[in-house]
Every structure is written in C-alpha cells, then in structure tokens.
Amino acid sequence: MNEKQIVGEKAAEYVKDGMIVGLGTGSTVFYTIKKLGEMVNQGLSIKGIPTSIQTETLARELKIPLVNFSEVDCIDVAIDGADEIDSDLNLIKGGGGALLREKIIAKAANTFIVVADSTKIVESLGSFPLPVEVVPFGYEMTKKQIIQLGIEPTLRQVNNHPYKTDNGNYIFDCEISSIFHASELEKGLNMIPGVVENGLFVKMVDAVITLDSKKDIVIKKIN
Numbered sequence: 514m515n516e517k518q519i520v521g522e523k524a525a526e527y528v529k530d531g532m533i534v535g536l537g538t539g540s541t542v543f544y545t546i547k548k549l550g551e552m553v554n555q556g557l558s559i560k561g562i563p564t565s566i567q568t569e570t571l572a573r574e575l576k577i578p579l580v581n582f583s584e585v586d587c588i589d590v591a592i593d594g595a596d597e598i599d600s601d602l603n604l605i606k607g608g609g610g611a612l613l614r615e616k617i618i619a620k621a622a623n624t625f626i627v628v629a630d631s632t633k634i635v636e637s638l639g640s641f642p643l644p645v646e647v648v649p650f651g652y653e654m655t656k657k658q659i660i661q662l663g664i665e666p667t668l669r670q671v672n673n674h675p676y677k678t679d680n681g682n683y684i685f686d687c688e689i690s691s692i693f694h695a696s697e698l699e700k701g702l703n704m705i706p707g708v709v710e711n712g713l714f715v716k717m718v719d720a721v722i723t724l725d726s727k728k729d730i731v732i733k734k735i736n
C-alpha cells in the first residue's frame with residue numbers, strides 16, 4: 514500500500530453510521546472515498562457532500578448517497594487532502610483547483626480531517642504556489658492588485674487556455690517564498706475585488722492523518 518492509500522483509508526474510520534460527510538478532492542482522499550464506498554456497500558448509512566464535480570462523479574460511481582446543502586443542517590465530518598501542512602496545522606490547498614468548495618465544506622463541518630502523505634508536512638508554508646481563485650471579469654486588474662501584495666501570480670493554464678474551476682473561475686498560482694502571517698495574507702487576498710477565495714486554510718483543521726519517518730500512522734492535532 515502506498516502512503517496515500519494508508520492515510521486515506523485510515524480516515525474512513527472516523528465516519529460513523531448516520532453521518533453527513535464532506536468528501537474532499539484529490540489523489541489521497543480518493544482512497545477515503547473508495548473505502549467509504551465499500552463500507553456503504555456493506556451497510557453503512559451516510560450521506561456525502563462532494564467538494565468537486567470529480568468527487569461527485571466518483572461518489573456516484575461508488576453508490577455513496579449524496580445530499581444538497583438545503584437538505585442538511587450541518588456536516589458532521591469533512592475529509593480532504595492538502596498540498597502543504599505546517600506545524601500549526603495550517604494548510605495550502607487548491608492544487609486540484611477545488612479550493613473554494615473545499616473551504617466552504619471544511620468551514621461548515623463539525624470536524625475537519627486532513628489526509629496527507631509525509632511529503633506534505635513542512636516547517637512553514639510557501640514552497641507550494643498558493644492557489645487564488647478569481648472571477649474571469651477583469652482578472653488582469655485583479656492580478657495587478659495581487660502583485661501589490663508582493664506576490665508573483667501565474668495564471669493556471671490547460672492547453673494554452675485559462676484553467677476553469679467548477680465555479681467557472683480562473684486560478685492564479687502565487688509564488689510566495691515563505692508565508693509568515695498566514696491569517697493576514699488570507700484576509701488580505703480576499704479583500705481584493707475579483708478574488709473569490711484563496712487556498713490558505715488557517716486554524717480550520719481538527720486532525721491530520723499522516724505518516725512519520727518510520728512510516729507509522731500519526732494523528733496530529735492542535736492541543
């Protein structure tokens with residue numbers, strides 16, 4: 514089993530009968546969702562809320578029942594991957610482009626669990642370019658405002674066209690050498706007209722499931 518499968522499957526243990534479950538996006542939480550599909554097949558009763566069209570398709574294939582926000586009062590647990598995790602369990606997310614829906618669902622969840630292989634654990638955030646989702650209208654101007662924060666944004670492209678999120682928006686991948694004040698940066702970026710959301714998840718995580726240097730599972734929590 515590879516690291517992603519080990520931590521992904523471990524997270525499924527946190528899902529209990531009757532729960533509303535936020536289903537993240539990416540190659541690590543893929544294993545959680547697959548495991549949940551098996552558990553549902555064996556009688557577990559849950560309802561999922563997917564963070565992307567990709568995850569919705571996977572959940573439907575696995576016959577995991579899905580619900581809309583209008584049908585539920587709260588989300589019991591959300592499980593998702595991350596691109597970077599620092600020692601305060603702050604995250605960079607959005608490598609897969611699903612950061613907006615991921616943040617809405619993580620924020621709404623009573624418990625937010627992150628699954629990550631050991632390569633995602635860092636001293637401080639910033640080596641991974643920070644994804645910032647912007648509306649297409651006036652994105653050239655939005656870019657200038659982002660640059661004024663001392664950040665170097667690059668428009669994410671696919672086949673020489675701007676990458677479009679599930680929400681029809683663009684993403685700037687932003688080079689920031691080291692992020693010292695994640696909370697201020699998160700708020701500063703979101704104050705710019707045209708910015709919809711950014712991939713900094715500050716003080717949102719309840720537990721990170723990862724592996725240590727001996728490849729044993731560790732559960733990191735903020736005390």
Ligand SMILES: O=C(CO)[C@H](O)[C@H](O)COP(=O)(O)O
Pocket residue numbers: 537538539540541542593594595596605606607608609610611612615
């Ligand atoms: O934020 C994300 C998608 O928007 C993913 O959770 C993040 O990119 C990690 O993905 P993976 O588990 O494939 O490494």
